[in-house]
Amino acid sequence: MPHSTSCERTEALTIDAVAHCTEFASAQAWQAGFAAARVDEVELVVEEVVANICHYSYGDRLGNVELVCRVADGPRLELEFADAGQPFDMLAMPEPDLSVDIDQRGLGGVGVPMMRALVDQANYRRDGERNLLRLVFHSNCRLAGPSQVA
C-alpha cells in the first residue's frame, strides 16, 4: 500500500539557515533509505536552493524559508521550499555558459547546473505572495559512487 510520511521545518534566513535546512533534508533522505552518496546529492541541492532564496528571493531583507519533506514509496523524497520573498523561479534562471575562458566567468553560476544534474523532477509556482519550489529525488545516485574518505 502506498504510504508517505511528512515533516516540516521553518527557518529564519540567518547565516545558519543553509546548514539547518541541509541537515533536516539529509535526515529525511537517510530515513528514506537513500545511500550515503545520494544523501550527499540531496544536501548539495538543498544548499543551493536555500542560498539562492536568501540571495535572490529576499535580497537584503530577512525572511523565513519553510521546508516540507515527504518520504514516499520508491523510495522517493519530495522537498517543498516556500518563501515569502519577491517572485523568484530558480528553474527559470538562465544557465550560464561555463565553457568560456576563466576571465569571462563569474565566481558562481554552478547552482543551476548542479540542481538540474541531481534532481529527478522540479517545478515552481507562485502562490499568492509565496514562492513554492518542489523537488523530487529518487533513490538512484546521479553522480559517482560514495567517497573513499571516512
Added chain:
Amino acid sequence: MESTIQTFANVVIVQVKGRVDHSTAPEFGSVLLPQVEGCAKEDKKLLVDLSKINYMSSAGLRVLMIAAKGCRKQEGHVVVAGMQPNVREVFKIGRFDMVMDSYPTVRDALAAISPAAAAIYFER
C-alpha cells in the same frame, strides 16, 4: 576544518580535510587564498590536495575560482589533485576542468608542474 600547508621547492601544497560547504567555505578560503599571493610563473605554484575532502558544494568551487582568478592575474598556476569521485563529479558539473588542471594524485600533479618539487617529494 583541518588543514596543512607544505612547501616543496616552488610548489605550495594546501591540504584541507572534511567537508567544504556553505558553512566551511570561508575557512577554506582563509587557508587557501593567502597562498595565492606571489603565485606567479615558475616562482611559486599552488597545488590544492583535495584527497581528504569528502563533500564539496558550489561554495567550495567559488573559493577555488577566486584562487584561480587570482593566480591568472599574476600569470600563476593553481592545480588540484586527489579528488574523490563525488567531488570530481561536482567539479565536472561546474566545468572546472576549464578553470584548472586536475590530477589523480599529488605525486602526479607534482610530476607535471614541477620536477624539482616532485624530486623532493618523492625522496621523503
